[in-house]
Amino acid sequence: MGATTTKIVAVTGNQAVAEALRQLNPDVMPAYPITPSTGIMESFTKFVSDGKVDTETILVESEHSAMSACIGASAAGGRVATATSAQGLALMWEMLHIASGYRLPILMALVNRALSAPLNIHGDHSDGMGMRDCSWIQLFSENAQEAYDNTIMAYRIAEHKDVRLPIAVNMDGFIISHSIESMTFIPDAEVKKFVGDYIAIDPLLDIDHPKSIGALVLPDYYMEHKRAQHEAMLNAKKVISDVSAEFARLFGRKYDLFESYRLEDAEVVLVALNSAAGTIKDEVDRYREKGVKAGLLKPRVFRPFPYEEVGAALKNAKAVCVMDRADSYGGYGPLFMEIASAVQPHRGPVLFNKVYGLGGRDLMPLDVDQLIDETIEVAKTGKAKMVKEYITVRN
Amino acid sequence: MSTPTQETPLTLKALTHKPVHLTGGHRMCSGCGAPTIVRQVLMAIDEPVVIANATGCLEVSTCLFPYTAWQVPWMHSAFENAAATASGIETMYRSLRKQGKLKKEMKFIAFGGDGGTYDIGFQALSGAMERGHQLLYICYDNGAYMNTGIQRSSATPFGADTTTQPVGSKIQGKTQRRKDLTRIMAAHNVAYAAQASPHNWKDLMTKVRKALATNGPAYMGVVSPCNRGWRSQTNDSILLSRLAVDTCYWPLYEVQDGKWTINYDPKDRKKPITEWLKPQGRFKHLFAPGNEALLARFQELVDQDWESLRKLQEMSKS
Numbered sequence: 001m002g003a004t005t006t007k008i009v010a011v012t013g014n015q016a017v018a019e020a021l022r023q024l025n026p027d028v029m030p031a032y033p034i035t036p037s038t039g040i041m042e043s044f045t046k047f048v049s050d051g052k053v054d055t056e057t058i059l060v061e062s063e064h065s066a067m068s069a070c071i072g073a074s075a076a077g078g079r080v081a082t083a084t085s086a087q088g089l090a091l092m093w094e095m096l097h098i099a100s101g102y103r104l105p106i107l108m109a110l111v112n113r114a115l116s117a118p119l120n121i122h123g124d125h126s127d128g129m130g131m132r133d134c135s136w137i138q139l140f141s142e143n144a145q146e147a148y149d150n151t152i153m154a155y156r157i158a159e160h161k162d163v164r165l166p167i168a169v170n171m172d173g174f175i176i177s178h179s180i181e182s183m184t185f186i187p188d189a190e191v192k193k194f195v196g197d198y199i200a201i202d203p204l205l206d207i208d209h210p211k212s213i214g215a216l217v218l219p220d221y222y223m224e225h226k227r228a229q230h231e232a233m234l235n236a237k238k239v240i241s242d243v244s245a246e247f248a249r250l251f252g253r254k255y256d257l258f259e260s261y262r263l264e265d266a267e268v269v270l271v272a273l274n275s276a277a278g279t280i281k282d283e284v285d286r287y288r289e290k291g292v293k294a295g296l297l298k299p300r301v302f303r304p305f306p307y308e309e310v311g312a313a314l315k316n317a318k319a320v321c322v323m324d325r326a327d328s329y330g331g332y333g334p335l336f337m338e339i340a341s342a343v344q345p346h347r348g349p350v351l352f353n354k355v356y357g358l359g360g361r362d363l364m365p366l367d368v369d370q371l372i373d374e375t376i377e378v379a380k381t382g383k384a385k386m387v388k389e390y391i392t393v394r395n
Numbered sequence: 396m397s398t399p400t401q402e403t404p405l406t407l408k409a410l411t412h413k414p415v416h417l418t419g420g421h422r423m424c425s426g427c428g429a430p431t432i433v434r435q436v437l438m439a440i441d442e443p444v445v446i447a448n449a450t451g452c453l454e455v456s457t458c459l460f461p462y463t464a465w466q467v468p469w470m471h472s473a474f475e476n477a478a479a480t481a482s483g484i485e486t487m488y489r490s491l492r493k494q495g496k497l498k499k500e501m502k503f504i505a506f507g508g509d510g511g512t513y514d515i516g517f518q519a520l521s522g523a524m525e526r527g528h529q530l531l532y533i534c535y536d537n538g539a540y541m542n543t544g545i546q547r548s549s550a551t552p553f554g555a556d557t558t559t560q561p562v563g564s565k566i567q568g569k570t571q572r573r574k575d576l577t578r579i580m581a582a583h584n585v586a587y588a589a590q591a592s593p594h595n596w597k598d599l600m601t602k603v604r605k606a607l608a609t610n611g612p613a614y615m616g617v618v619s620p621c622n623r624g625w626r627s628q629t630n631d632s633i634l635l636s637r638l639a640v641d642t643c644y645w646p647l648y649e650v651q652d653g654k655w656t657i658n659y660d661p662k663d664r665k666k667p668i669t670e671w672l673k674p675q676g677r678f679k680h681l682f683a684p685g686n687e688a689l690l691a692r693f694q695e696l697v698d699q700d701w702e703s704l705r706k707l708q709e710m711s712k713s
Contacts, residue, residue, distance in 0.1 A: 027487060027490040027491060027494070028483065028486050028487050028490050030482070030483060030486070054490065054493065054494050055490070056486045056487075056489055056490040056493070058482055058483065058486050058526065059526070060479065060482070060522055060526075061518060061519070061521065061522030061525075062518060062519075062522070064475070064476065064479070064519070065476060065478075065479035065482070065518070065519045065522055065523075068472060068473065068476035068479035068480050068482075068483065068519065069479050069480065069482045069483035069486065070483060071472050071480060071483060072447065072470065072472065072479070072480035072481060072482065072483025072484040072485075072487070073483035073484065073486055073487040073490075074483070074487075075470055075483075075484070076445075076483065076484040076487035076488060076491075077487065077491070078487045078490060078491055078496075080483075080487075094473060095472070095473065095476070098472050098473060102472070204445060204468045204470055204484060205445065205468065205484070205487065205488055205491065205497060205501070206468070207443040207445070207467075207468060207499055207501060210465065210466060210467050210468045210469070211468055211469075212458045212463035212465050212468075212469045212470075213469070213470040213471070214448075214454075214458070214469075214470050214471030214472055215458040215459060215460035215461075215462075215463065215471075216454070216455045216458060216459050216460065217460040218459070218460070221460050221461065
């Protein structure tokens with residue numbers, strides 16, 4: 001346990017991430033407000049107005065320009081951060097690919113919110129899943145503490161010379177972003193030491209060594225660029241593990257590619273991202289008390305997805321219920337597709353998929369109980385009635 | 396003021412000794428206005444300069460992996476965001492300078508065609524100008540999406556034949572008048588806004604220097620002949636840019652501190668618009684029998700704009 005991380009504070013998820021950004025002290029922050037991530041920007045710009053950071057903000061006119069300015073600023077040669085949600089991320093989508101294609105270690109706080117239509121400002125993962133193929137490292141966070149810790153670790157991962165990719169730290173809109181929780185902050189000096197100075201690679205502002213960034217690349221070279229990105233993403237897995245291990249050594253909180261909760265001997269397993277995991281852990285405990293071998297697997301790293309590790313962790317389960325807070329309409333839920341790919345090499349468990357919580361619909365303990373009951377039934381029969389189904393929804 | 400103490404004089408003799416920042420060997424068409432404009436712009440500057448470039452002819456033809464024609468730092472990221480990308484670069488510069496991590500003074504220029512500037516990049520440009528970055532945005536305006544094959548833009552002149560508003564039996568080219576972006580930029584109360592033409596290199600280069608000396612947001616629109624889109628001779632580019640000014644289709648003027656100044660007034664030597672239209676194949680149909688009214692309308696639009704510009708100059712004198 002780190003000796004210096006004992007001060008407990010009560011803050012919202014947005015405040016926790018804003019505090020992490022203050023400690024990280026990025027050189028430039030281009031951002032555009034959008035519910036529910038606006039609080040991060042408001043808290044941070046107050047730090048700027050009070051002179052608590054060196055950051056220059058760019059209060060852009062759209063999220064497209066926010067990410068464009070992030071790209072320009074990062075390529076210029078310094079640390080860059082932004083925050084957004086849902087429609088904001090959707091408007092950035094074109095530029096997300098360019099940020100990663102240029103291998104720029106930009107940090108984004110993504111406060112997960114449902115995509116329109118219908119218009120909805122509440123939490124689900126449709127925004128985060130929409131950036132799945134953009135070559136961004138994606139970390140998910142169950143609560144304010146995890147969102148803070150993931151943010152503190154983000155630059156170390158993104159800027160690693162074997163990686164050099166942008167990174168998004170996800171947390172659930174409103175459920176986490178606007179709820180006050182108790183958590184601990186790491187002292188400023190220790191964050192500063194942990195993160196270290198930025199080392200620019202081929203910065204645009206190195207005027208004596210002019211670089212051209214953003215060439216047209218035709219079929220003769222395009223694919224090599226893309227494979228390099230793929231390899232960087234593969235490298236990210238080890239870097240995330242290493243950085244997380246160092247973080248645990250220094251500050252006491254242990255993170256890995258995913259969290260295994262009472263998973264070792266579990267026969268019935270639920271898989272879920274972000275805040276739902278908190279509710280599920282309570283219900284797993286209740287079923288354990290009743291003698292049911294229940295467990296939870298909570299992915300922390302969605303890109304790069306740890307297929308081998310997740311497959312190994314699930315191969316001895318009898319039934320696995322994968323919960324998606326987003327849908328790929330006409331396909332299975334995005335998390336289900338990953339879990340199915342991870343389990344595929346093994347003779348593994350029966351899998352089924354539940355879509356829950358879209359547009360901020362609550363997931364109650366009783367809903368989780370029903371899922372565990374159904375998973376027990378599937379484990380017994382070896383068969384799922386329906387592979388994919390919406391729950392807590394009107395007929 | 397960051398004007399260097401020993402500015403290179405704007406004489407051909409002095410300028411021939413300046414290093415070339417956009418080398419030959421790029422893939423721009425012969426007769427294209429854009430590289431001529433870029434070289435004039437870069438030659439005007441003595442300080443270190445960093446370039447942002449919108450997707451377009453200039454970008455795809457000057458930096459084709461693994462080659463580049465740029466001898467100064469240059470960055471392209473997308474079509475609609477040269478102003479936003481440049482905002483990011485310039486802000487990082489200010490942040491690093493403030494923190495003492497960067498010593499050298501630099502200037503920032505964004506280049507975009509009229510597609511990336513008037514249309515898809517309009518919002519990003521407006522935002523960057525309003526925020527007040529130390530940035531000069533230069534639009535090389537050839538009046539259509541030339542890079543993708545001569546599709547209409549909001550800068551396309553009235554009556555012009557394009558591949559998306561083609562001349563047919565019912566429609567005779569573009570039915571709308573063009574957007575006047577330089578005036579829209581002036582309405583942003585930017586530090587400096589101007590129109591220039593590559594035929595008058597001294598005027599263009601003087602304007603670049605003035606714009607950069609303001610250390611505020613600045614905009615320049617530069618007429619840029621495109622023989623592919625204008626269906627003109629490759630050796631007529633400078634002639635056509637001169638005729639655009641002499642006919643008052645593209646007046647040379649500048650706006651600074653609320654003062655509008657016409658830099659070249661042809662007065663009684665103002666040429667009829669037909670002199671600019673005639674050498675261009677994109678206006679050929681306007682000279683066909685039955686289209687006399689369209690030609691007259693074109694002249695009327697030019698006269699209206701010219702008169703209102705003179706009034707702006709007059710009004711801002713007091």
